[in-house]
Amino acid sequence: MIEVLSSFCILVGLVFGFWGTSSLLGSRSVLFKLHNLSVSDTLGSISIIVGLLFLRPREWPLLLLAIISLMLWNTMLGYVLASCSSDAVKNQHDVLYFDPDFEIGDES
Amino acid sequence: MTSVMMTVLNIAIIAMTLSILIPMYAAWKDEDIWQTMLSMASISTKSSLIVLMLSVLRDDWMIGVSGVIMISVGNAGFMLLAHILKRMGEA
Amino acid sequence: MIGDVVLRLIIWFLLTANFTIANIVIGLLIAFLLPRSSASPERLKDLFQGIWKIILAIPQAYAEAVELILNPHTEEEIVMERVQLRRSPGLVFLDIFLITFTPKTTVLNYHEEGWYEVHQVRPRRRLP
Structure with missing residues (x-):
């Protein structure tokens, strides 16, 4: 019974992982891929670790610590990547639209 | 652990190894640095997860501890790297 | 402040998984001695919420x-x-x-x- 439950959790994690990671191959924006990666990397990995937890309940402190650190760090990394990459995109646009070296007559 | 469960875990580890190949290919192909960072972060999480699964399969506590350390240190390193890249983009 | 200490103790015991007297004393010492910010006093109730x-x-x-x-x-x-x-x-x-x-x-x-x-x-x- 426990093994069926554990296999189910691991299978769900693998499905989430493959679905979210396959969006990396497309040509969408960074933020769109970030949403899908939060499905695959955070939720899929938590599901796999819960499956491992059913399998080996004796090591629960370590696996619980793994779940907690996975949740906290992956979410914070997602936020940092989102804010940093959106700032970078804004700066690129500033450079594109407000070129300080541009002078009238340069177009020729 | 029964031998059936060991087979399931073995198959799961092989599947995770296959799913690592996708972000590796994406990191090699992409020109944009942020897309590469996303792929690298995905590789880091997946490899630490493989280490954790291996520790359960082999019933080795020490490998598990190193897997947990990989999760937190790897992600923290990527956060610092993202900030450095942002500063370099501003300069 | 008390929330800080509780959080550190939880992480310590999850990491070591060891409830001998020596380990409890070491965990308490680390939880109290690590520097903490005095800017925002968090209450225990907020932490659990x-x-x-x-x-x-x-x-x-x-x-x-x-x-x-x-x-x-x-x-x-x-x-x-x-x-x-x-x-x-x-x-x-x-x-x-x-x-x-x-x-x-x-x-x-x-x-x-x-x-x-x-x-x-x-x-x-x-x-x-």
Whole structure:
């Protein structure tokens, strides 16, 4: 019974992982891929670790610590990547639209 | 652990190894640095997860501890790297 | 301050998984001796409320993930979300964590005036 439950959790994690990671191959924006990666990397990995937890309940402190650190760090990394990459995109646009070296007559 | 469960875990580890190949290919192909960072972060999480699964399969506590350390240190390193890249983009 | 110490003790015991007297003493010493910020006094009640909110967010995150897989969300948009003014750093962190943890939404930016810039995906609108 426990093994069926554990296999189910691991299978769900693998499905989430493959679905979210396959969006990396497309040509969408960074933020769109970030949403899908939060499905695959955070939720899929938590599901796999819960499956491992059913399998080996004796090591629960370590696996619980793994779940907690996975949740906290992956979410914070997602936020940092989102804010940093959106700032970078804004700066690129500033450079594109407000070129300080541009002078009238340069177009020729 | 029964031998059936060991087979399931073995198959799961092989599947995770296959799913690592996708972000590796994406990191090699992409020109944009942020897309590469996303792929690298995905590789880091997946490899630490493989280490954790291996520790359960082999019933080795020490490998598990190193897997947990990989999760937190790897992600923290990527956060610092993202900030450095942002500063370099501003300069 | 007491919340800080409790959090450190929890992490210490999860990491070591050892309840001998010596280990408890070492954990208490580390929890009290590590430097902590005196800027925002967090109460124990806030800490447990935050943990409870995070636990409640987990099933919601899984529901959103299943929704994302079954019903492709292809449209992206940026919305501004209003929150109360003058929140403590801990509460701001909790808000950003809860919004970013659910897969459909990600916080892009936090404005001091009480706005979050939230990026979200949604399904394509059906044409009538």
